[in-house]
Amino acid sequence: MYLRAAPLIQRGCAPSLYLSTLSPMRLSRPLAPTIGWRRVWREYRALARDPLYLIALVAAALFVLAAILYPLIATLGQAASSEGARVLGDVLRRPVYHRIILNTLVMGLLVAGVGTGVGFLLAFVQVRVAAPAWLKRFIHLTALVPVVSPPFAVAVATIVLFGRSGLITYGVFGARTDIYGLPGLTIVMTLSFFTVAYLSLSGLLRGLDPAMDEAATNLGASRWHQFRTVTLPMLLPGLGSSFLLLFVEAVADLGNPLVLGGNFTVLATRLYLAIVGEYDLTSGSVLSVVLLIPSVLLYFLQWRLATRASVVTITGKPTGRVLLITDKRAVIPLVGAATAIALFIVLIYGTLLVGAFVMSLGVNNTFTLKNFEFVLLGYGAEAMIDTSFMSAIATPLAGVLGMVIAFLVVRGRFLGRSALDLGTMLGIAVPGTIFGIGYLLAFNNPTTLGGVTLIPKLTGGAAVLGGALAIVMVYVIRSTPAGLRAGVAALQQIDPAIEEASVSLGADQALTFRKVTLPLIRPAFFSGLIYAFARSMTTVSAILFLTTPETRIMTQQILNETEAGRFGNAFAYVVVLIAIVLVVIGLLSLLIGLSTGAEREAVQTP
C-alpha cells in the first residue's frame, strides 16, 4: 500500500520519473510517453496512499485557490464587466490617466535604479572593500532597519526633517522646500526598499569564486578592469533581478505616495481614492488590472533572473580568499558614500525616536510621554493588541505553510507542483492593494455553493470576527512566499539519501519529515517566521481596505495620525511597532534557536 508513495522521496527531478515506477511494462515495447490525465490520475492515486501527504497537498492547494487565486479572479471578473470596459476605455483615453501611468513608471524606474545602486554600493563595500570591521557591522545593521519598520515611517520623518518647516531645511538653512512629489518619494522609497537589493547582492558577491578574480589578475587585469569585465558581468542577472523587484515594490507601494505624494498621483493612490473616496469598486478593479499585469510579469521575470544569477555565481566550492580593495582612491569614496547613507538612516530613525518623546518635534521640543500614553494605554492600545495578536496568529500559519509547500515542491512527484509554487508566489508578486480590492470583491458576501455556505462574509460590516479573519489571511498570503523560498533553498541542499536512510531504518515519511527534514531546515523555518511576523506587523497596502471599526491596525493608525498632522503619535506608534518586532524576533530565537549547528554540515555532506 505504502510502497507506491515511497518513491516520492526518491532522488531524481521530473514528476514523470516517479510515474514509470507504477506501470508494469515490458521493455521490448518502447514506452509511449504517458502524458495526460491517466498519468495525472495515477500520480494522485499514489499520493492518496500516504494520508499525511494528501492532507498537506489538499491544504496547500485550498490555500492557494481560496486565499490567493479566488480574490484575484474576482478582481479580474469585475474589471471585465461591461462597466469595467467603459472605465478601461477612460483609462486608455483620458490624459489624466496617461499622466498617472507615466508618473508610476517614472517613479518605479527611479526607485529601482537608485535603490539597486545603493544596495550594490553597500554590498560591495561590505564584501569587497577593506574597512574597519565595526564600520562594516554598523553599515550592515543600519541597512537592515527598514525591514522591521512600516514602509512609510521614513516618509514621516523625512517630512519633519526636510519639509516646508523641516528641522534641517528650514531650521538650519532657512529654506522653504517642497519635498512632496517625485524627488521626495524617490529618496524615501529608496531608503524603504533598498534592503532586499543589498541582501541579495551581497549574497551573490560572496558566492563569486575568488579564483575568477585571481585568474583575471593573473592574466594581467587591473582591479578596475577586472571589476568591469568579471565581477559586473557575473552580477548582471542579480542586478537585473534587484532592479525589477524594486520596481515592482515601488509601483505597488501605497503608504509612501499617500503621505508624500502631494499632487503627484500614481496608480496606487488613484486606486485608493477610487475605493475609499468614491466607493467605486469597478474603477478600482480596472486600475488594479492595469497595475497587476506588469507587476506580475516583471516579478516572475526577476525571479527567473535571480535563479540564473545564483546559478552563475554559486558554482561548486569557492576556492581561495577574496582580496579586499585597499587602494585609498577607491576606498575613501566608496566607504564614505556607504557611511553617509548609513548615517542618513540613523538620522531618519533617530528623528522618529526623538519625535516620539517630545510634544511636537521642531515646534515644541519639551519631553513628554503622552504620545506613548496614547499608543500604549489609550486609543492606540487596541490597535497595538489587535495587530500583534493577528500577526502572531498569521506567523506560525505562514511559517508552516511555507515549509510544507516547499517540501511538496522540492520532493513531490505530482503534476501541478510548479503551479503550486507559482500560485503561492503570487501572494507577494501581486501588489498588496490589489489583494485588498480582491478580498472586498470576493468575500464581502458569503461564498455559497448550492445553498451551502463555503466561506462566510469576511470583509466589511458584520464580517466574521470583525474582519479579522480576512486580515490574517492577507498576512499569511503576503508572508508565505518568503518562507517558501527559504524552505526550497534549504531542502535542495539536503541529500535525499539522508531521508532515505531514515526510511530504510524504519521511519515512515511523516516521522522522517519530523525527525530529519524539519530539524535540517529549521533555520529556514525560523527566518520564515521572523519574516512573516515583521511583514504582517508592517503591512499597509493590503489591509487598508480590510480594517473595520472592530479591528484596528497599527499601520493604518500611523497613517491616520500622519494625515491628521499628529506626528508625535505616529512616531510613538512606529517606535512601539519596531520594538514589538524586535522583541518577537528575540523571543523566537530563544524559542527555536538561530541554528541547529547542523545546517552548514548538511551542505558539506558529500
Added chain:
Amino acid sequence: MTEAHSLILQDVTKVFQTPEGRTVTAADGISLQIAQGEFVTLLGPSGCGKTTTLRMIAGFEFPTSGRILLDGKDIANTPPNKREMGMVFQSYALFPHLTVFENIAYGLRLRRMSAADVTRIVDETMALVNLSGLEQRRPAALSGGQQQRVALARALAIRPKVLLFDEPLSNLDAKLRVALRSEIRQLQQRLGITSLYVTHDQAEAMSLSDRVVVMNGGRVEQVGAPAEVYRRPASRFVADFIGQANFLPVTATHVAEGQARVVCWDQSVVVPAHPALRDGPALLMVRPECARLCQAEDEQPAFVGVVQSATYVGSTVEYTVLSRDQTINIADHDSVWTRLFQVGDSVRWTFDPRRVYALSALSAEG
C-alpha cells in the same frame, strides 16, 4: 549470530522515463539468488544499473516488472521502512544534526527499545566498527573513514535481514579503502548477515565476495565465485572488465565437456572452453600473466612477434608484443630475473594451454 535470510530477484526490470519523455532501461530482466549469509557483489561499469537494482531491493524504486522475494515471500507490498534492510549509502547520508550516538540509535529508537538496550546495542556496534569514544561527535567533525563506519554501524545496529551497500568506499582514499574492505568482510562473516554490495571496482568485488554478479547495460553477464569469473568469464565483456585479457581469433573443433581443440594461428591446442561454445570461429582469452616470452627455442605453441614496449614493474616485466598485427600484453615473470628483452627485439611468445579459455566469438558483442 542472527538467523540469516535469503533474497531472490526474478526477472526484475526497471524502465525510467526521462524528463524529455525518453525511456531508459536501467535494469533489464535481472535474476539472482542470494543464499542465507552470502556476500554477493554487483559489479559493472558506471550506469549499468547497479544502484537501481539495489534501490529496488531497498524499496526506494518500484520494479517495472519482476518479483523480489525475501525468504521466499514477495516484498512488493512491503514499504521500504518495513523491509528491515540496512543500507549504507555512497554519500554516507548521516543525519548531520545528530551525534554519532544518536545516528546509530536512530533505528533502534524506532523499534521501541528500552533506553538501556539502545545504549547497550549502540555501544556494542560502535565497538564492532572501532568507533568507541566518538559517541558525542557530529558527523561533520569526523573523517571520511569514520563517517563511513558510522553509516555502517547505523545500518548494522538494527540487525537488518539484508545489508545493502552502494559503493560505500568510493569516497575514500586507496589505502583506507583496502583497510575498510577487509573489515567489512570480517564483520559480515562474523555476523553472517546476507549482504549485497555494489561497486565498480573489480578488486573490491573480488576480495569481498562469495559470488560476483557482473552487470552490463542493465543485464547480468555472469554470476560466479571470484575465481570462476576470473578464470572462466562467460563473455568477452566479463573477461575485459575483470582483469586484463588478450583475445586471439581462433577456430574451434571437437568441442566437448568443457574442452575444445582450437586452431590458433596455424597451431592446434586443446584448451578449456565455455559450455556454450560450438564448432567454428571462437575467441581465445589469454590473460597477460598466463603468457610469457620463450627463453628456449622449442616451446609449443609459440608465436613470433616484435617487442613494442617493455616496462620493468618489479614483480613482472610488462611487454607489449606485436604479433600478426595484434598487440599482445604479456606480464612475464621470468624476465624479472633472467634475460630482459628490448624494444625491437624479435621474440617468440607462448601461453600455458591450461590457463586460457575459449569463448564463443558471438560473446564479443557483449
